[in-house]
Amino acid sequence: xxxRRSTKKTPAKSNVSKEExxxxxxxxxLIRRFxxxxxxxxxxxxxxxxxxxxxxxxAVVVGLEAAAKDGDKRVTSYRDHAHxxxxxxxxxxxxxxxxxxxxxxxxxxxxxMHMFSKEKHFYGGHGIVAAQVxxxxxxxxxxxxxxxxxxxxxxxxxxAANQGQVYExxxxxxxxxxxxxxxxxxxxxxxxxxxxxxxxxPSLWERGAAYGIPGEEVDGMDVxxxxxxxxKAVAHCRAGKGPYIxxxxxxxxxxxxxxxPAKYRTREEVQKMREERDAxxxxxEILLQGKHATEDDLKGIDKEIKAVVNESAxxxxxxxxxxVDQLYTDIxxxxxxxxx
Amino acid sequence: MATEVLMPAxxxxxxxxxxxxxxxxxxxTVSSGDIMAExxxxxxxxxxxxxxxxxMGKILIAEGTEGVKVNTPIAILVEEGEDADAAASSxxxxxxxxxxxxxxxxxxxxxxxxxxxxxxxxxxDPEIPEGTEMxxxxxxxxxxxxxxxxxxxxxxxxxxxxxxxxxxxxxxISQGLLDEFGxxxxxxxxxxxxxxxxxxVGSAMGGLKPIVEFMxxxxxxxxxxxxxxxxxxxxxxxxxxxxxPIVFRGPNGAAARVAxxxxxxxxxxxxxVPGLKVAMPYSAADAKGLLKSAIRDxxxxxxxxxxxxxxxxxxxxxxxxxxxxxxKARIWRxxxxxxxxxxxxxxxxxxxxxxxxxxxxxxxxxxxxxxxxPMDTDTVIRSVMKTNRCVTVEEGWPQGSVGGYISAVLMxxxxxxxxxxxxxxxxxxxxMPYAENLEKxxxxxxxxxxxxxxxxxxx
Ligand SMILES: Cc1ncc(C[n+]2csc(CCOP(=O)(O)OP(=O)(O)O)c2C)c(N)n1
Ligand SMILES: [Mg+2]
Numbered sequence: 001x002x003x004r005r006s007t008k009k010t011p012a013k014s015n016v017s018k019e020e021x022x023x024x025x026x027x028x029x030l031i032r033r034f035x036x037x038x039x040x041x042x043x044x045x046x047x048x049x050x051x052x053x054x055x056x057x058x059a060v061v062v063g064l065e066a067a068a069k070d071g072d073k074r075v076t077s078y079r080d081h082a083h084x085x086x087x088x089x090x091x092x093x094x095x096x097x098x099x100x101x102x103x104x105x106x107x108x109x110x111x112x113m114h115m116f117s118k119e120k121h122f123y124g125g126h127g128i129v130a131a132q133v134x135x136x137x138x139x140x141x142x143x144x145x146x147x148x149x150x151x152x153x154x155x156x157x158x159x160a161a162n163q164g165q166v167y168e169x170x171x172x173x174x175x176x177x178x179x180x181x182x183x184x185x186x187x188x189x190x191x192x193x194x195x196x197x198x199x200x201x202p203s204l205w206e207r208g209a210a211y212g213i214p215g216e217e218v219d220g221m222d223v224x225x226x227x228x229x230x231x232k233a234v235a236h237c238r239a240g241k242g243p244y245i246x247x248x249x250x251x252x253x254x255x256x257x258x259x260x261p262a263k264y265r266t267r268e269e270v271q272k273m274r275e276e277r278d279a280x281x282x283x284x285e286i287l288l289q290g291k292h293a294t295e296d297d298l299k300g301i302d303k304e305i306k307a308v309v310n311e312s313a314x315x316x317x318x319x320x321x322x323x324v325d326q327l328y329t330d331i332x333x334x335x336x337x338x339x340x
Numbered sequence: 341m342a343t344e345v346l347m348p349a350x351x352x353x354x355x356x357x358x359x360x361x362x363x364x365x366x367x368x369t370v371s372s373g374d375i376m377a378e379x380x381x382x383x384x385x386x387x388x389x390x391x392x393x394x395x396m397g398k399i400l401i402a403e404g405t406e407g408v409k410v411n412t413p414i415a416i417l418v419e420e421g422e423d424a425d426a427a428a429s430s431x432x433x434x435x436x437x438x439x440x441x442x443x444x445x446x447x448x449x450x451x452x453x454x455x456x457x458x459x460x461x462x463x464x465d466p467e468i469p470e471g472t473e474m475x476x477x478x479x480x481x482x483x484x485x486x487x488x489x490x491x492x493x494x495x496x497x498x499x500x501x502x503x504x505x506x507x508x509x510x511x512x513i514s515q516g517l518l519d520e521f522g523x524x525x526x527x528x529x530x531x532x533x534x535x536x537x538x539x540x541v542g543s544a545m546g547g548l549k550p551i552v553e554f555m556x557x558x559x560x561x562x563x564x565x566x567x568x569x570x571x572x573x574x575x576x577x578x579x580x581x582x583x584x585p586i587v588f589r590g591p592n593g594a595a596a597r598v599a600x601x602x603x604x605x606x607x608x609x610x611x612x613v614p615g616l617k618v619a620m621p622y623s624a625a626d627a628k629g630l631l632k633s634a635i636r637d638x639x640x641x642x643x644x645x646x647x648x649x650x651x652x653x654x655x656x657x658x659x660x661x662x663x664x665x666x667x668k669a670r671i672w673r674x675x676x677x678x679x680x681x682x683x684x685x686x687x688x689x690x691x692x693x694x695x696x697x698x699x700x701x702x703x704x705x706x707x708x709x710x711x712x713x714p715m716d717t718d719t720v721i722r723s724v725m726k727t728n729r730c731v732t733v734e735e736g737w738p739q740g741s742v743g744g745y746i747s748a749v750l751m752x753x754x755x756x757x758x759x760x761x762x763x764x765x766x767x768x769x770x771x772m773p774y775a776e777n778l779e780k781x782x783x784x785x786x787x788x789x790x791x792x793x794x795x796x797x798x799x
Contacts, residue, residue, distance in 0.1 A: 036372060040391045043348030045410055048597030049774065050352065100597070100775035111599040111774030127601035128559065129531050162530035163562075190531055192507035198530040253373070254389075259351030261384040264507065267375070274373070321777045331770055 016224050018292040024066065024223045025283045026301055028058035031082040032280060033309045034091060035254075038081065038098055038112075041313060042258050047098045051112045054082035056253035059279035060185055061086045063226025064153055064246075067234050071148065075123040075136045076155035078113035079185075083155065087120045091308055095316035103319030107326060130156055130163035133182070137173045137243075140180035151237040155183045159190020161204045170211040170243070177242035181233045182208070184247040185220070191256045192264040205247035215245025221277040251277070342422060343392050345415040347401070347408045350379060350386045352596045353648065357381045358406045359414060368396045370417065377403075377414070382651050383512050392417055467629065467664055474655035482624035482656055483513050483589075483645065486631035487551060489661075491521055494549065497635055498525040500540055501553030501590075510555045511591060511650055537563030537588070541570045544586040544640075551635060554590035557606050557644065563588075571640035572615030587634045589643035592620070593685060593735050594772055596648065597779060603772035605736035607684065610642040611712040611745070617666055618713040620644040622687035624654035626710055629664030637666070646685045667714035671723070675705035678793050679723040681746055682733035683709040686784070689765070690733045693789035702797060712742060720746060721754045728759040729796040733789055738766040760796040765789050 016024075035053040042051045054061075057079075065086040068074075076083045084094050089105065097104025097115050105115040114125045123139060126132040136154030143150040160166065161184050173180055184204050188195055201207060205215035214236070218229040226248060233244035251273045255262040287293040347357065358380040364370055370390040377388045394417035401414040408414065477485070491497045498521075503510045505518040505528040518526040529536040533554065540550040554560040560567065571584045594603040610618045617639050621627040627645070634641040656662075672687070673694055682690040687708050694704040705723050709715060724730050730750060732743030743764030750762055768782045 036391055039389075043350070043391075044346060045349045048352060048776065049595075050598055050602070097774075100778075106774075108775035109599075109773040109778065111597065114599055114601070114774070127599070128562070159531045162532050164532060164534055191510070192503050193528060193530070197506075197528065255386075258349075259354075259381075259383070259386070261386045263384075267387075322773075322775050324777065324781060326775075327768065327770055327773065327778050327781050 027062045028280045031058045037309045050257045052079040052257045053254045057250045059223040060220045060248045063223040064230040066227040067230030071150045073121040073139045073152040075132045080125045091312040092315040095312035096319045099316040101319035102322045108322040130160040133166045134169045137169045140178040151179045158186040173243040174211045174213050179237035180243045182245045187250045187252045205245045208245040218248045220248035220250030221279045343417045344413040347412045349410045356409045362403045468657045473658040476653045477624045477656040479624045479627045480650040482628035486628045490635040497549045499551045500527045502555045533562035538566040544584045551587045557592040585638045587641045591647040592644035599774040600771035617641045619711045620684040625656045632663045666711045669716035669719040670708045673706040675703035677703045678729040679705045679727045681707045686733040689786045692786045717749045725757045730762045731792045733765045735767045763792040
């Protein structure tokens with residue numbers, strides 16, 4: 001069986017090339033600009049309901065996607081826009097789902113919290129806190145059953161980490177050596193509840209030890225550290241050693257959803273994180289200091305991304321509302337689905 | 341290029357708000373993420389962040405202005421060297437300020453949350469003595485008042501749930517309770533519905549009187565086993581020894597555009613369970629009076645609220661100890677041609693339909709069930725004996741619905757009085773879609789109620 005505990009923190013930076021670093025910069029920036037635009041469209045009433053932004057957490061999903069190979073799966077909560085962009089889903093389709101239009105990934109029927117892409121192995125987009133955790137283990141179960149070497153990334157929050165079904169899943173995942181990486185996105189708050197107000201556990205990843213699952217804490221504001229930890233976790237899973245837990249320490253800059261007044265933390269706390277730990281700024285500095293890119297290069301990237309995001313917003317506004325007969329479709333599947 | 345800054349929608353149900361405070365002044369440079377203003381909604385004061393970069397050219401709406409509609413221009417951002425006034429006249433801020441023609445209305449909630457001007461005056465409520473002073477109160481305040489009064493009355497009553505204490509409730513129902521009653525009696529839980537519901541049930545068996553708030557009833561599905569298998573059945577299984585006085589409450593049913601996993605009406609589900617009592621109030625007075633009764637009840641009570649109703653005001657009697665008994669329907673409007681039976685938010689459609697039908701000379705009697713278990717079918721039957729026709733209205737799904745049950749009761753007990761088959765107006769038989777147009781179609785509508793009434797009255 002795997003080690004009971006591994007050492008805390010991932011010390012070594014993974015070997016990241018200049019090209020890779022530029023790519024992460026681009027992907028993180030795309031997420032941030034996309035989310036800012038979504039916030040703006042929400043304010044205009046073009047997006048309704050709940051809308052949970054990922055701003056501040058960009059390095060988590062970008063770093064882990066860098067450790068994934070083709071065929072790997074991912075599943076997450078309602079805070080899902082970034083996961084979709086990072087696994088290569090089309091920004092137009094994501095934004096159009098946010099506006100509830102025909103061109104959206106769920107043809108307007110799912111909205112911000114519920115999108116899926118079989119092609120990109122993205123299994124949602126789930127609104128019930130922690131429900132995705134056993135689902136992710138189930139995706140891994142299917143891969144193991146079929147005998148391939150795919151790994152599933154299950155993302156969930158610090159708040160979700162208290163749900164009972166997480167621990168039922170841990171137990172079975174380890175018992176059956178399922179190839180699943182449990183990624184706890186610890187952004188320090190579950191809605192208005194700071195982690196220390198919901199548990200006395202000193203850390204969340206260490207709870208895996210009770211089930212024999214190894215894990216570690218990762219600096220989620222450092223995309224290279226996330227990638228390195230992701231590679232280690234994935235190697236463990238692919239080697240048939242069962243699940244692995246990564247508790248990725250991160251921070252959300254915005255409210256829980258658009259309607260959260262965020263009175264449970266100070267403006268200074270948020271400002272400090274933004275100024276001192278911002279993951280995008282961090283990569284930007286490395287790129288400039290290492291002379292891997294010039295200010296002009298980065299401005300160019302910025303411009304490209306703005307164009308992509310603006311296009312997605314235009315697409316999302318212009319795409320028609322779903323046809324009314326869509327109300328009664330997709331309730332039952334007509335045929336047994338065949339694996340893509 | 342100048343950009344108009346528009347009054348933002350900050351929640352799924354916001355239509356207008358107060359521009360409480362500007363945190364930047366004309367001439368200030370703002371960059372994305374800077375906090376520009378504080379905006380008050382009915383639920384909270386929110387900080388409004390800049391998305392675009394620029395210089396604050398002109399403030400169009402002064403701080404302190406109330407009732408600013410969503411999407412009203414509130415300021416103009418200009419670029420370095422640009423003249424604000426000139427910009428103001430030309431700033432149409434292309435795509436940003438005007439939604440395309442086929443876009444949903446700026447405040448999508450209005451569509452799914454019709455706020456009808458209900459002209460119907462309720463018939464005398466026998467619970468309230470004549471001449472009692474009335475106070476306009478929102479459903480939100482009424483629920484809070486009910487909990488506070490019962491907590492003052494009895495030390496064993498406590499409130500537990502996610503974000504009920506320090507955050508003051510996800511929907512601000514428990515506002516002020518932590519201050520008054522302290523952390524021993526107003527308890528924030530981790531996100532662990534099955535666990536804390538079970539702990540609350542156990543504490544009720546141990547002699548306490550818990551009020552469990554589910555952030556919404558969608559999340560009560562996590563706790564279903566403890567609600568049904570532990571809370572509802574223990575009295576029976578113990579031959580009457582072990583009671584479970586507990587209230588499970590929270591918003592139920594569709595809010596606005598929150599999609600399938602957050603928009604289900606569970607009224608019919610809970611109504612099916614012997615051992616549970618189920619209340620689903622419409623008005624603020626009933627919300628208060630029924631919640632007080634629920635807290636005093638020695639049985640487990642499911643108390644189904646509605647997010648869209650939270651902000652609505654109704655007359656609530658100013659009385660020392662106003663309670664509403666379970667199992668007594670209320671006739672909101674007397675009529676002779678048809679009986680419309682509803683409960684909870686369904687009453688908005690029922691009453692609105694009755695008003696419109698009156699214009700066409702059809703007199704509808706509107707019955708609010710108020711509690712679904714026990715259910716006051718006597719009042720429904722008596723009404724149908726007079727009108728000979730019945731239409732039921734609810735937001736839940738048709739198969740196994742509350743209306744379906746009422747139809748069965750009427751067929752068995754008032755068959756000879758019916759001049760037409762009972763029609764059940766329900767939500768459509770689909771998970772709730774997110775898209776604005778589809779959501780509207782999925783919900784029951786006033787027009788459907790009117791059409792059903794015309795059908796049963798053969799008009
Ligand atoms: C079972 C369940 N309970 C409650 C909620 C309401 N809710 C939605 S998100 C959330 C907080 C979750 O926090 P966390 O897991 O830390 O994720 P984050 O939002 O920080 O990404 C809550 C309480 C829900 N959706 N599902
Ligand atoms: Mg969190």
